[in-house]
Structure formats: C-alpha cells, structure tokens
Amino acid sequence: MKKLIFVGRQKLLEKLRRLLRKKTASLVVIRGRRRIGKSRLVEEFAKTHTFYTFTGLAPTEKITAQLQREEFARQLQKYSQWPEFLKSDDWGTLFTILAKITEKGSAIILLDEISWMGSKDPTFLGKLKIAWDTHFSKNPNLILILCGSVSYWIEKNIISSTGFFGRISQKIFLEELSISNANQMLTELGFKGSALEKFMLFSIMGGIPWYLELINPSLSAVENIKQLCFEKDGILFDEYKQIFHDLFGKRSDIYGRIIKYLASASADYKEVSQNLKYSSGGPLSEYLNELTLSGFIEKDYSWSIKTGKERRIFRYRLSDNYLRFYLKYVEPNYNKIKKGIFSKTSISSLPGWETIMGFQFENLVLHNRNLVYQKLNIDPTDITYDNPYFQKETLTQKGCQIDYLIQTRFNTIYLCKIKFSKNEVGMSVIEEVKQKIKRLKYPKGFSILPVLIYVGRCSDQIEDQSYFVEMIDFCQFLN
Template identity: 50%
Template sequence: MKKSSTQFVGREPEMKRLKGLLSSRCANLIVVRGRRRIGKSRLLLEFGKELKSIYFTGNPPMKKVTAQTQRDVFVRQLERVGIPGVKADDWGNIFWHLSKHTEKGKVLIVFDEISWMGGKDPQFLGHLKTAWDMYFSKNPNLILALCGSISSWIEKNILSNTGFLGRIVMDLVLDELPLQSCSAFWHPKESCITPHEKFKVLSVTGGVPFYLEQIKPNLSAEQNILELCFTRGGLLVREFDDIFSDLFSRRKGSHKELVTCLANGPKELVQICKELGKSQGGLYSQYLDELVKAGFIKRDHTWDLKSGKPGKLSRYRLSDNYLRFYLKYISPNHAKIDQGKVSDSILNSLPGWEAIMGLQFENLVTHNYKILWELLNIPAEEVVMDGPFFQSTTTKQLGCQIDYMIQSRFNTLYLCEIKFKKGLIGKKIIDEMEKKRQRLKIPRYFSIRPVLIHVNGVEESVLDEQYFDKVIDFSNLLM
C-alpha cells in the first residue's frame, strides 16, 4: 500500500475491532463503509501496517467505463503487486490467481470502492463468493475487506445477498470523527487556537478527516475557509460535484435536488415532495434512503413517549456540514470563484450566517451523542430513545421542536437546547426553553430535565436561575 504522509488521527474503537480479527483462528470477510472522504481506506492502510497488505480499487463510473475496463484495471494492479500474466477475461480466473499469491501467512486484501469494481458485471459477486468459499477462506490468517462509499449498493448486493449469508463477520460503518479527535488537526498549535475558531472550521468540514487534513494551523479559521471554499480550484469548491458524480452517477441531479431542499432545515417527506413537485413514494423515497445510507442526511423519527417506540412521523435532516455550507455559500458564488473575483472579506457578509452556524453546531452535537450521554451521566443501556424531537400541531396540541431529546428508562426526559452564539447567552434562553416544555405533551409520570449546550459561555443570571439541570460547554471537547 501507498504510505501516507499525514498524521493518522482518532479511530481507536474501529482500530480495536479490526485488531481483534488478528487473534481469529479462521479467515475473515469484512465490510467497511461510510461517507466519501471519511477515512475508510486510510483506516485499512494503518491497520495493514501490521501484516502483508494488498490494495485494489475500482475505476470511477465514467461513461466509457465497462465491466471489461474494471477487470483490466484490476489485472494491472495485480501486476504491480507481483502477479503478472493474468488474463482479464474472467473474475473467477483473476481471483484464483490472487488467492494463489495469498495462500499463507497474515495477509489483508482490500477491495476498495467495491460497487465500482463489480457494479456493471452481473457475474462479479457470484465469482467473489465462490472464490471466498474455495480459495481465500482456506488461509486462516487472511482478511478480505470489501470497502465502499455507496452503502445502499453494499447493503443490497452484499449484506442482504443470500450468497454472502453467514460469511460477513464484521460490518464496520465509519462516521465522522468525534470532537475530541478533531483538535489534533491543528497540531502543533492546538492549544493556542480557541475552540470558537475551531468550531468555525468544523461548521464547514464537520468531522470528516480528509477535509480536516487540509487545515493549515498557521492560518486563521477565516483564511483556511477562504482558501478551501472561495479560491479557484479549492478542494471544497470542486468536492460537491465530485461527490455526486462518483456516488450517484446518472441520478445525481435528483440527489442534488433533495439535499438542496434540506439546506435550510429538516423537512417531512410530504414537505419535500411538495416543494419539488414530486409524488410521495417511488424513486424519491429511494433516493432519500440512498442519501441516508451514504451518510449525508439523517432520518429523525419522532416517538411515542408512553411506549418509547418510534412513531410514523419522521423528518429528513441534512446532517453533513460541508454540503449545507456549499449549497448556502459556495454554490451562489461559484461563477465569481471560478473567475477569481471573490473578495477576501466575503466571510464578513455571508447572509444568514449565524442561523446556519446554529444548524451546523446542532449537527456536531448530535454526531457526538455518545459524549453527551457521558457528560449527562446516562449509561447507554438506560437510553430508550434519543434524537431531534418534534411534535406536530393538532386540534389537541401545539407544535414544538426540541433540538435534541433523550428518554431514559426511568421515565426522565432530557430536553437539550443547543445554542451557538458569538457572545454570552442571556436569560432569554430560559423563556424559550420553558415555552417548548409547556407545549410538549408529556405523560404525568415523567420527570423533565432541561439541558443547555453552548460554546461561548452563558451570563451569570442564567446560572443563578438554576433552571437548567445541566449547562454543558461543548468547547471543552476542543481544548
């Protein structure tokens, strides 16, 4: 594998799971999936340093790329790892030659972007299953990792495929890095940079490792954002189109429509279809599901407080900070960026920036829900349901929305208000939270614990009121 020059950050739980495979007494077939740029390949590269590793990747799905193209590319990669002379006419033959090269010893084989590699060949998965059963599985020290960004394809064709039933021993889904890991990308200046400045960058990048690797610690947050997002040829100027071309190919227009619709906030399916002039169900429900599985949006279900079971109502939320920032601020200025006509002061005049920062901060908090549980001293086994919660307006109740709510098995509701503000948060926040609490239809036997989550501090008057059971400064996670 190619050696990486950048520091490897985080992923301790995922690495622990992978290293656990090394003590196995039999061959292991695993799946590693997650959002583009989330660090799947890098994780396997780092893991592969402990054993012989061979890495293959599929060709991006362009117009002239065929099933034969993918076999040709694979065979050329075989040559580079010392397996020459293999004919590219049949996957069964290709896999047999690879298996002869990996019969003994500890070895990791990675098939990266598996959906590109085999998506156009109906025989690919059958040959892979046969090769696993007859050849690869015979080496008890072998690990074969099927890796990809298109989780919907992997679920349908591998995880739900009867041919692979009982063969996949691990389905490793990579999410964004937790906040505690993100400060390391400002090394060696992490202790000199304020959490507020780090949050500015994270409001654009989220916890996506590849984006965070582009940070230049000697530059301010504004300078980093300007270079990545508003400079001709900047990585995050091009990234949006690359994501949708690589992952969704011919259907990219429909997927772009959907994320654009969600840029200003969460919506129910009926709202989305109405705004786009589409009928409910059918292809657009499928496209939303693909975006959920690709890691770009989340489907937040409301739930019945009495039973603790999910309800029928749900909202789709754009959970990817980069996509929202692109749609709100890079896309409208794309022509100017390409012409090199964007002012260095553009960040001072972004419309609705404070409101968007609020949505981005909510994403960061909900991504880091496990840390939040720890800060609230709630063991995972006590959580019945959690997530952004909304109550619809009916003849019997008023509507309300809780940024994040936790229901414990001891009939306690933690109502979390997530607030991103440049200055200190004042007493007005208590009135806002109390209004939500009063609107929320709560069973009589439930206890309520309001929680305030902030970044830049609260006024003493808020603390003096002792309204909030817990006031959490999320900036401590970026110290």
C-alpha cells in the first residue's frame, strides 16, 4: 500500500522552512488535538534533513517518570555510538548526550507528546531549558521542536513559562484541514462518493487527517460511518474514551460532563455552571479554559453592532464534530452496538439525525469561513467582526440567535442562515430569516443582507423569490 501524499498545511510548512534560513538555532512549539497531524507535519518538514524523533509513553497509572526516561534512553540509543545501554536516571544526562550527537551540522529534533514525556518529573522542563541554553542553542543549524496534544499543559509550562520566555522562535496551533484539503485527501484515498456523502463524512470526522485516512473508498459514506462508529470493533467506537483518558487522566469525568452538555447547544458560563452544579469562580473556569486550549470547544464572543467592539459576553461552543457525534449517537447506543444490533439498522433513521447534521455543518462553515468571504466578495480587512451572534432578551429587545453574522466597516451586515438537509430546502427558511432580522437590534443606516449557506437542494421557489443576496452551496467547494 502506497503512503498517502501530504495534503495541505503549506503555509505552516513555509513558516518552518523559513527557520532553516536563520543563522541561529530555533525552538518551536506545536500543539493541537490528538490525530490532527502534528507529527506528520514535522515529518514532512524534516524529510530531507537529518531528523531525530522521540516520543513519550502514553500515560497510564503504571507509567512512571523513570519509565519515561528509560524509553527516551532506548530511543536515543539508536542515534548514539555508545554500545552499552544509556543510563536513564537523569534528564540532564540524556539531553547532554543528545546535544553531543547534534552539536554540528543541520539537525531537526522532535520531542513528541512532550507532556507525557515530562509531566511526572518536576526536573524535566528545568533541565530541558538548561540543555537548550548551554548546548542546543549553540548549533546555529539546529531546530528543536516540542510537540504535544495536551495543549493546556504546553501553554502553562512552556509558552507562558518564564523559563522559556524569549526562547521560542515559532508557535503553531494546528487546526483541522480545510474542506478543500479534506476533499483532496478523500480523492487521494480513491473515495468517489457524492458531495452530500462527503459532507456526511466531514460532519462526523471534521478535517481530522487520521480519521479521514480510516475511510474505505469501496464503501459508501453511510457504510463507512456504520463500520467505524457503530460496530463494536470500529476504530472510532472507543476513540472518545481514548482521547479523554490520554489527555485528561483523572479529570476526564468532569471534562466529559462539560462536553456532553455543550453537545446539545452552545451555552454561556452561567448556564454551564448551573447545569454542572459548579459555583462561579471555582475550578470550572480552569476546566473550560483547558478544553478551549485543547481545541475541543471555542468561545464565541458577541459584539456591539453599533460600535463594532467585542463585548465581554460569550458562549462556549463544542467545535469538535467527532465528539458531538459520539455523544449524541454512539454513547446512547453503546450497549446496543456492543451486541451488534446496529449491523442492519439505517443510521440516518436515528432520531434527530438532521438536527445534529445541522450543528455539525455549522462547525464546518465556521472552520472554513474564508470560503464565505470569497463568495460574498468581502475583503477580510473590511470585516469589523464575524461570528455566531446572540442577542439577549431584555425589556427593550427580543432575544435572537443567528448562525453566522458578518459585519463590515461599510455598515453592512450579512446575516447567514446555515442549512444542512438531505431533502430539499423549502420556503420556510425565508420566513425563519425574516423573523431573525425582525428581532435583531441594529442602528439606523445599516443594511441587512440575508445569505443562505447550504448543502443539498433548494426549491425553485426560493430562487424565484430572490430574497437571499447570495445562496452558497458548499458542495461547489468540492469540485
């Protein structure tokens, strides 16, 4: 089986390649959710260079700091000229040996899953910092890359640490692939399904490269989803547990409760606090921040249309499509799947399927909002603010929530309705948008332009009405 070509990430690769032209050593930090392709990005960057790669052991109760050092020493052994097994009782010694091996010439070093590698040894980061200052930084052709999935640990202990202040040359937070890149990956795999089928896959897997690589091109989208998620030996059947155990360990239960609540709808801090029965000002803020840093949820800030300035109020949105799909469809049917009951069941007949696909499609649109800019001929520099928009009900205004709102410096507001439907989108969508506009409070002199963003088919009546200034079929971006 041939290896898949590397897809996307070209701007990030160019950022890394620019470091090769520097005349000093570089320290790089890369973070992002599991399966997002961090290691693969570094491998692609380093494929024509001398490359040293080390990976931490996945955390379990039995994995100790000593076992992490021993595993690092074992990996280091293959690069060294020492015939005997390397001593592994001290990170300082191990880093010194690695520095000796890489002290001359071009060298790219990857410390992968660095939080796993060093979180159980309080001396790890201090000795890594000393090794950088006294050894690694002395080779002007060396690039040291620190990489990991536990983003909040990296943020706290490396990016925001005084120990590494002024030493980091490049920071990268790796996001999911764009729709066009994800589509390119499906093409490379040989998947020939329709645009609607592809969006079904993206709505469940997002643009996560590792998930997309699991797709069997000889099966339909529905058959792939069933095989991966609704069979007891399906790769994505237990992926949720793997993610939360490996990333959050003992805290996985509280993180799971937060994610489960946000799987149904976005919520503000007070709503999350009340639902989980956590007092305001307690550890809940930390938990939400850690989930945000890890890339699983996003803060959608609201703003004042009158001033164009961001408000302090925001809502948390579950931005990870796989997690929502798992919590809404896989987990509630976990025991049935274990018994093989879903082997002959149509998953599209599951209750609320269309609603959840709608939520998932909204995430895809927000991840690929640059495509909306292009279709509306909006220069990004002209945008005052854009996001899902929510207006609280008060004595003087009605409440409303808008899928996606774009405000430009020309006092133009694009009110976007996002619709995913395997059936035809009917006339009711126009009345729905009219009600949103009626409720929305905005200053005089502003113009409101309704936009429909959809996947599927629209009735001829909608087009005949000429109500929407633009009807954006996201299927066109897969051509």
